[in-house]
Amino acid sequence: MAGRNVGRKRGGQQETFFDYTLLFIVLFLLGFGLVMLYSTSSYEASMEMGDSAYYLKKQVASTVLGLIVMMVIANIPYHFWERFAFLGYVVSVVLILLVLTPLGIEANGARRWINVFGISLQPAEVAKLAMILFLASLVCKMGRSIRTPKGFMIMLAAPLPICAEVYLVTKNLSSAIIIFGIAVLMVFVSSPDYKKFILIGLAGIAVCALAVYLIVNAADSDSLSFRGGRILAWLDPEAYADGKGFQTLQALYAIGSGGIWGKGLGQSMQKLGFLPEAQNDMIFSIICEELGLFGATAVMLLFLLLIWRFMVIANNASDLFGAMLVVGVMGHIAIQVILNIAVVTNTIPNTGISLPFISYGGSSVLFLLAEMGLVLSVGRGIKLKDL
Amino acid sequence: MIKNKTYNRKKIVTVFFLCMFAFLGLMGRLLYLMVADSAYYTEKAKELHERERSIKAARGRIIDTNGTVIADNKTVCTISVIHSQIKEPDKIVGILSRELELSEEYVRKRVEKYSSIERIKSNVDKETGDAIRAYNLAGVKVDEDYKRYYPYGSLASKVLGFTGGDNQGIIGLEVKYEEYLKGQEGTILTVTDAKGVEIDKAGEERVEPVPGNDLYISLDMNIQSYATQLAKQVMETKEADRVSIIVMNPQNGEIMAMVDVPEFDLNNPYELPKTMDTGNLTQEQTQEILNGIWRNGCINDTYEPGSTFKIITAAAGLEEGVVTVNDQFHCPGYIMVEDRRIRCHKIAGHGSENFVQATMNSCNPVFITVGLRLGVDNYYKYFTRFGLLKKTGIDLPGEAGTIMHKKEDMKAVELATVSFGQSFQITPIQLATTVSGIINGGNRVTPHLGVMVADREGTQMKSFSYPVTKNVVSEETSATMRMILEQVVESGSGKNGYVEGARVGGKTATSQTLPRGSGKYIASFLGFAPADNPKVLALAIIHNPQGVYYGGQTAAPVVRQLFENILPYLGEMDYN
Numbered sequence A: 001m002a003g004r005n006v007g008r009k010r011g012g013q014q015e016t017f018f019d020y021t022l023l024f025i026v027l028f029l030l031g032f033g034l035v036m037l038y039s040t041s042s043y044e045a046s047m048e049m050g051d052s053a054y055y056l057k058k059q060v061a062s063t064v065l066g067l068i069v070m071m072v073i074a075n076i077p078y079h080f081w082e083r084f085a086f087l088g089y090v091v092s093v094v095l096i097l098l099v100l101t102p103l104g105i106e107a108n109g110a111r112r113w114i115n116v117f118g119i120s121l122q123p124a125e126v127a128k129l130a131m132i133l134f135l136a137s138l139v140c141k142m143g144r145s146i147r148t149p150k151g152f153m154i155m156l157a158a159p160l161p162i163c164a165e166v167y168l169v170t171k172n173l174s175s176a177i178i179i180f181g182i183a184v185l186m187v188f189v190s191s192p193d194y195k196k197f198i199l200i201g202l203a204g205i206a207v208c209a210l211a212v213y214l215i216v217n218a219a220d221s222d223s224l225s226f227r228g229g230r231i232l233a234w235l236d237p238e239a240y241a242d243g244k245g246f247q248t249l250q251a252l253y254a255i256g257s258g259g260i261w262g263k264g265l266g267q268s269m270q271k272l273g274f275l276p277e278a279q280n281d282m283i284f285s286i287i288c289e290e291l292g293l294f295g296a297t298a299v300m301l302l303f304l305l306l307i308w309r310f311m312v313i314a315n316n317a318s319d320l321f322g323a324m325l326v327v328g329v330m331g332h333i334a335i336q337v338i339l340n341i342a343v344v345t346n347t348i349p350n351t352g353i354s355l356p357f358i359s360y361g362g363s364s365v366l367f368l369l370a371e372m373g374l375v376l377s378v379g380r381g382i383k384l385k386d387l
Numbered sequence B: 001m002i003k004n005k006t007y008n009r010k011k012i013v014t015v016f017f018l019c020m021f022a023f024l025g026l027m028g029r030l031l032y033l034m035v036a037d038s039a040y041y042t043e044k045a046k047e048l049h050e051r052e053r054s055i056k057a058a059r060g061r062i063i064d065t066n067g068t069v070i071a072d073n074k075t076v077c078t079i080s081v082i083h084s085q086i087k088e089p090d091k092i093v094g095i096l097s098r099e100l101e102l103s104e105e106y107v108r109k110r111v112e113k114y115s116s117i118e119r120i121k122s123n124v125d126k127e128t129g130d131a132i133r134a135y136n137l138a139g140v141k142v143d144e145d146y147k148r149y150y151p152y153g154s155l156a157s158k159v160l161g162f163t164g165g166d167n168q169g170i171i172g173l174e175v176k177y178e179e180y181l182k183g184q185e186g187t188i189l190t191v192t193d194a195k196g197v198e199i200d201k202a203g204e205e206r207v208e209p210v211p212g213n214d215l216y217i218s219l220d221m222n223i224q225s226y227a228t229q230l231a232k233q234v235m236e237t238k239e240a241d242r243v244s245i246i247v248m249n250p251q252n253g254e255i256m257a258m259v260d261v262p263e264f265d266l267n268n269p270y271e272l273p274k275t276m277d278t279g280n281l282t283q284e285q286t287q288e289i290l291n292g293i294w295r296n297g298c299i300n301d302t303y304e305p306g307s308t309f310k311i312i313t314a315a316a317g318l319e320e321g322v323v324t325v326n327d328q329f330h331c332p333g334y335i336m337v338e339d340r341r342i343r344c345h346k347i348a349g350h351g352s353e354n355f356v357q358a359t360m361n362s363c364n365p366v367f368i369t370v371g372l373r374l375g376v377d378n379y380y381k382y383f384t385r386f387g388l389l390k391k392t393g394i395d396l397p398g399e400a401g402t403i404m405h406k407k408e409d410m411k412a413v414e415l416a417t418v419s420f421g422q423s424f425q426i427t428p429i430q431l432a433t434t435v436s437g438i439i440n441g442g443n444r445v446t447p448h449l450g451v452m453v454a455d456r457e458g459t460q461m462k463s464f465s466y467p468v469t470k471n472v473v474s475e476e477t478s479a480t481m482r483m484i485l486e487q488v489v490e491s492g493s494g495k496n497g498y499v500e501g502a503r504v505g506g507k508t509a510t511s512q513t514l515p516r517g518s519g520k521y522i523a524s525f526l527g528f529a530p531a532d533n534p535k536v537l538a539l540a541i542i543h544n545p546q547g548v549y550y551g552g553q554t555a556a557p558v559v560r561q562l563f564e565n566i567l568p569y570l571g572e573m574d575y576n
Helices: A020-048 A054-074 A078-098 A124-149 A150-159 A160-170 A171-192 A195-217 A225-234 A246-260 A284-315 A318-343 A361-378 B007-036 B038-049 B087-101 B106-113 B126-134 B172-176 B220-235 B281-295 B306-320 B356-361 B364-385 B410-419 B428-439 B477-490 B551-569
Strands: A006-009 A015-017 A104-107 A110-116 A117-121 B050-055 B071-079 B119-123 B138-149 B187-190 B204-207 B213-218 B243-246 B257-263 B328-331 B335-339 B340-343 B350-356 B450-454 B458-465 B505-512 B521-529 B537-544
Touching: A006 B551, A020 A054, A020 A284, A020 A361, A054 A361, A078 A124, A078 A160, A078 A361, A110 A124, A110 A160, A117 A124, A117 A361, A124 A150, A124 A160, A124 A171, A124 A318, A124 A361, A150 A171, A160 A171, A171 A195, A171 A318, A171 B007, A195 A225, A246 A284, A246 A318, A246 B007, A246 B038, A246 B350, A284 A318, A284 A361, A284 B007, A318 A361, A318 B328, A361 B257, B038 B243, B050 B281, B071 B087, B071 B126, B087 B106, B087 B119, B087 B126, B106 B119, B119 B126, B172 B306, B220 B243, B220 B257, B220 B537, B220 B551, B243 B428, B243 B551, B306 B364, B306 B410, B306 B428, B306 B477, B306 B505, B306 B521, B306 B551, B328 B356, B328 B364, B328 B458, B335 B364, B335 B410, B340 B364, B340 B410, B350 B356, B356 B364, B356 B477, B364 B410, B428 B477, B428 B537, B477 B505, B505 B551, B521 B551, B537 B551
Parallel strands: none
Antiparallel strands: A006 A015, A104 A110, A110 A117, B050 B187, B071 B119, B071 B138, B187 B204, B213 B450, B243 B257, B243 B537, B328 B350, B335 B340, B450 B458, B505 B521, B521 B537
């Protein structure tokens, strides 16, 4: 496949590479996402906003802006950004804190956005991109010292301030998890060690299991926190059908009623006000309902193709910095897709994670496309003779 | 520039495969949810999306022994408007007010009201409903519904009973046979969004109602109709409070007619008599009056049977052998029981008489003597054996029990009064049933109306059988009783019950109502025919007749007239 992506000759002898496969997959996902977004949101938009294309229009605007940003970034050699790595980190810290200032915007009971020149922006999305850039540059700076325990600890500690900030300031556990997950993946790739990561993984599973065990045992006492309730609702959504389990249950109704071939595009019933946040975090369940197992699997395969392209580019990147950037983006998208689908299928407890390129959300699509620009830029650095 | 190292590449590949495994896991999860669990979640989602409207099931009919439908359903319509679907409000107001005979103002107010569905009028005739439907007006809904309808109005009202707003039985057979009659409600499922707004394109799904089954009863509306007529007549001429008539088949307990005038209009059961001042009645008072109106005196109330009960004393005495038909008695006009002097109705006394003559004379001292010869133990034994202590088990709700002395409280005086039918109370149906058992050869039958249940096409679904207690008296005693009672009608106190060309047996009774000395009487006559092989038994009870109050003069003619009409009809008249 990659063989077909041979760029045209440019002036001299050297042939450059442009990953049209990746670009096509991204464009396809964006187009598909807009169709699904319109299908999912039109009923509610026409009822609530008086304009069935209300959400679609906003998303198209963000997408167009994002595509421009992507093409610009794709044409800038990615090393240009290395100098902003630390600055990006600092800006993220500041932006997240701005949420607490009057610039912060509250929506759906959560204060996660800031208002920048009339545009609402989610600092957590900025932080994800900044973190990828910062860690990629850090890996390159640390060089061989990454193999030492100290280097390892520095790498793992680096994202923690931002994770803590996202969690504590914006009360957004899922973004904190994603940022930390990106960091862990990048450290994993940059370090030759396996054992430590297996141990970390096992420890993580053990902590989760213990937490679930404690919460289930404490279920009778009413001292349960917000998240504790979510765990219980996860284990038995029908028992909490009127509360914490409501959204999950509605998502399951949507998914289950889709069957193998789905009800057909636009035929979802659950989007008619039954499933809260249908066009955001829960859009995948509407895809399942309308397009069935067939459509859902096709979407997942597209994402897998996307991740495969990331792998190819990362493995052929001309230097470690480029490779690490792509690994970061790969981690970001993979983690979000996996967690999103796991949430809507009630495989893990409910937490708000959007589906990249498809869920409604301007900041998200804008920064994802910026990341795509970076990946394409890294791809451009590949010398064909290296392939 | 730091180059990509081999281990970096290996790890990137590892990450890719980790992702792939996660994806495969999630696809597995999806496969499970969307294939294995699909039916479950589809059903759940459907329940959530559909709004249910119930459709009443047609209630089963009640059909008499001749196949005449006596309780039926009428299709009525409910007219409503759905505001959001209305296109031509003025036209709708015009048509609806004209067709439904409502003021334009009234209709306009409802048509213009912002509501999901607004009812304009219910219980509209089907013709009117069809006419409105034919206009095909957008936003006007004509829903068909069933309403119980009784073609015979007040006939057998207390037996049939009526139904309430949800088509459920309230009293009488309607409530007793509810499970067979009611059928199963259907539903109209409408798909809606989360706010309950109907989704047009989805259409409606109907679960058709299952109509109830028809109940076939033993009642004969011809006999019922004639008996009611007689009862009304005698109630009017004797200015009586109430007249009850039971006509049953003594061989199997089937009720042919059960009258308790005044009856009420089944199509309008909540209407109070026009003569009543209903101005300042509380709801409770109204309900109390209605309960009184709906009360079936034949089974819900007890009375002192009086001399008709001598049939029981006679049967017990003959069965026990303490008396024979040829036993001679002497009636001086009274009898001493312990220190009490109990008078005969003929103050001068009947003089010398045998047992048959004593029964023809309805002589109290003789029956007291028979009762005393039996003794409390034996009397109680027969009272119990004849089934008098238990309810008859008739298939109508609210049957009253017998009010009787406790055995340990029963002394000679109580025994003496019970022997000629006083100082205790039974229901009319109990008397008719007990006498049936005595004259039909000794089989205590269960009085009943329900014969079978069949579907609309007449295919039998269930046939009812009722318990029979055999040999409560011997065939011999039974035959003797038939003979004695035929004598009573032929040339005794019951001669007004005589029907030319037929063999009728019977017994009269005149009892004073409690408290004694109130001047109120109950006149009654129990007759059966043909006397040698009874096919029909009738009991007429007149409450508080004015003027002549003797059972022989007031109640016996009622049964005679009844028999004169129904015996030829039943094919039991011997014209030779």
